[in-house]
Amino acid sequence: MVSSMKTWRDQNYYEILEVDPQATDEEIRIAYEKLKTTYSPSSPGIYALFTPQEMKEILAKVEEAYRVLSNPRNRNEYDLMLRGEKTEVTIPAPAPAISLHRHLGPAELREALGGEEGPFSGENLRKIREYLSLEADEVARETKIGRNNLSSIEEEDINSLPALVYLKGFLKAYAKVLGLDPYKVIEDYLARITRKGYQRE
Amino acid sequence: MYGEKREKNIWAIGGGKGGIGKSFVVANLGIALCERGKEVILVDADLGGANLHTLLGITYPTITLDDFIRKEVRNIEDVLVETEVPHLKLISGSLDILTMSNPKYTQKQRVIRHIYSLDADYIIIDLGAGSSYHVLDFFLVSERGIFLITPEPTSLENAYRFLKGVFFRKLRNLTSQYEVKKIIELAMDRGNPEGIKTPFDLLERVEGIDREMGALLKEEIRRFRPQLIVNQVRNRAEAEIGFFVKSACRKYFGIELSYLGYIFYDHNVYLSIQKGRPLLLNHPTSDAARCIRDITSKLINGGELSWSLR
Ligand SMILES: Nc1ncnc2c1ncn2[C@@H]1O[C@H](COP(=O)(O)OP(=O)(O)OP(=O)(O)O)[C@@H](O)[C@H]1O
Numbered sequence A: 001m002v003s004s005m006k007t008w009r010d011q012n013y014y015e016i017l018e019v020d021p022q023a024t025d026e027e028i029r030i031a032y033e034k035l036k037t038t039y040s041p042s043s044p045g046i047y048a049l050f051t052p053q054e055m056k057e058i059l060a061k062v063e064e065a066y067r068v069l070s071n072p073r074n075r076n077e078y079d080l081m082l083r084g085e086k087t088e089v090t091i092p093a094p095a096p097a098i099s100l101h102r103h104l105g106p107a108e109l110r111e112a113l114g115g116e117e118g119p120f121s122g123e124n125l126r127k128i129r130e131y132l133s134l135e136a137d138e139v140a141r142e143t144k145i146g147r148n149n150l151s152s153i154e155e156e157d158i159n160s161l162p163a164l165v166y167l168k169g170f171l172k173a174y175a176k177v178l179g180l181d182p183y184k185v186i187e188d189y190l191a192r193i194t195r196k197g198y199q200r201e
Numbered sequence B: 001m002y003g004e005k006r007e008k009n010i011w012a013i014g015g016g017k018g019g020i021g022k023s024f025v026v027a028n029l030g031i032a033l034c035e036r037g038k039e040v041i042l043v044d045a046d047l048g049g050a051n052l053h054t055l056l057g058i059t060y061p062t063i064t065l066d067d068f069i070r071k072e073v074r075n076i077e078d079v080l081v082e083t084e085v086p087h088l089k090l091i092s093g094s095l096d097i098l099t100m101s102n103p104k105y106t107q108k109q110r111v112i113r114h115i116y117s118l119d120a121d122y123i124i125i126d127l128g129a130g131s132s133y134h135v136l137d138f139f140l141v142s143e144r145g146i147f148l149i150t151p152e153p154t155s156l157e158n159a160y161r162f163l164k165g166v167f168f169r170k171l172r173n174l175t176s177q178y179e180v181k182k183i184i185e186l187a188m189d190r191g192n193p194e195g196i197k198t199p200f201d202l203l204e205r206v207e208g209i210d211r212e213m214g215a216l217l218k219e220e221i222r223r224f225r226p227q228l229i230v231n232q233v234r235n236r237a238e239a240e241i242g243f244f245v246k247s248a249c250r251k252y253f254g255i256e257l258s259y260l261g262y263i264f265y266d267h268n269v270y271l272s273i274q275k276g277r278p279l280l281l282n283h284p285t286s287d288a289a290r291c292i293r294d295i296t297s298k299l300i301n302g303g304e305l306s307w308s309l310r
């Protein structure tokens, strides 16, 4: 495993993601999900070690590392650079999320939900998505949630929902695409499925 | 008595917060190690809150660490008591709060010295809550202290503070150079006027003062590999917190924790404590007992959990 007495500011992408330079795509994705949760503002107790600013910087580094290492061409280029066979690498720009300019106001929300403003159940998320005329496939692709996970989320199918860490990440991504407050969505949604007996075991 | 032939593992168990299950884990890890044919000594070093004997079904220990500290007996072996489990011995904690909750430095050093000399395969030391110097010094008796947390935010907050305390105490104990000591003490306070924000900043500063000392501290940090257990876990997501803590420690301190495993929150723990009988004897097939056996395998073989998706 990676063990370097280097501050995260000086770590290379593999060290930042805490994976082996030989890591598979799957391992890299798992590491990325784990680190996003670890350094999210809601990560319990972490403020005893890092300031909010530092956590933001770590998260930005994690994102950057993931963007490069999750793309075979960029990763190859980066590996060459680490070996000194190349001097420059392209860092792909952050994915132009379709959510960038969207913010759903209360009026629109009521319209989408037939008079209500919530709660953010699976069914209501689907209604909002349809209101915005976004195809499930399109959202699944943009958010990297995957078609099956998206259906499970919209159907609140507690037996096929992913483990909590991933579910939170997915809900956040989905909420952003819909122009909703991710924290509100996660809160509502988790409260509902917990009541339904979601155990993520 | 200082014959040190057998390879010994000495681990202290700490975690900052009170009531998270340290003593429960010590008692049952001890039993699980005995089940695997090991000879084990448990030491109750919770000065001021000793109760490990109770968890092992001993209501009134006849002899305790007190008798050793007050020098009524010369060797620490003389305060060893047998338990109902063969090959599991106990050194009961001091029950005299007044004299013992605040031992003198030399007394503490004598206890630690004698613990090293004990003859067993495994010696596990139960510590009290908090991050006082006594607790930190006992935690630092070995490179591989066991760090216990629960998934609650309050426990995690205390846990990170505890590790910070341990970390800086360790570095401070490694040097006798006044200037370096001073810098380390300053660094413990994040708002220090020297602008030392992280352990990495600190190491850089120490290297600036004394290159060799800097290298020594780095080497010691590299060798320092506490082992982590998450107790009272209610679901998978809570078990995963162990990996988050591991990552945070790596990025903040540059230390590698081994995540040994988690122990389920299990009502049988409560029942066994009520009954005054260790879980592994009273509910040997319970969920929590199984978790403890898994952890014991990892402890014996030096393994750890690896992160997987589901
Ligand atoms: N895995 C578990 N499942 C259920 N309850 C538990 C578990 N672990 C610990 N407990 C409960 O927590 C209580 C406190 O445990 P314990 O006395 O071992 O904590 P401690 O950390 O040693 O406390 P102190 O800091 O006071 O020494 C136990 O009495 C038990 O009821």
Ligand SMILES: [Mg+2]
Pocket (backbone or CB within 6 Å): B022, B023, B024, B046, B051, B126, B127, B128
């Ligand atoms: Mg205790």
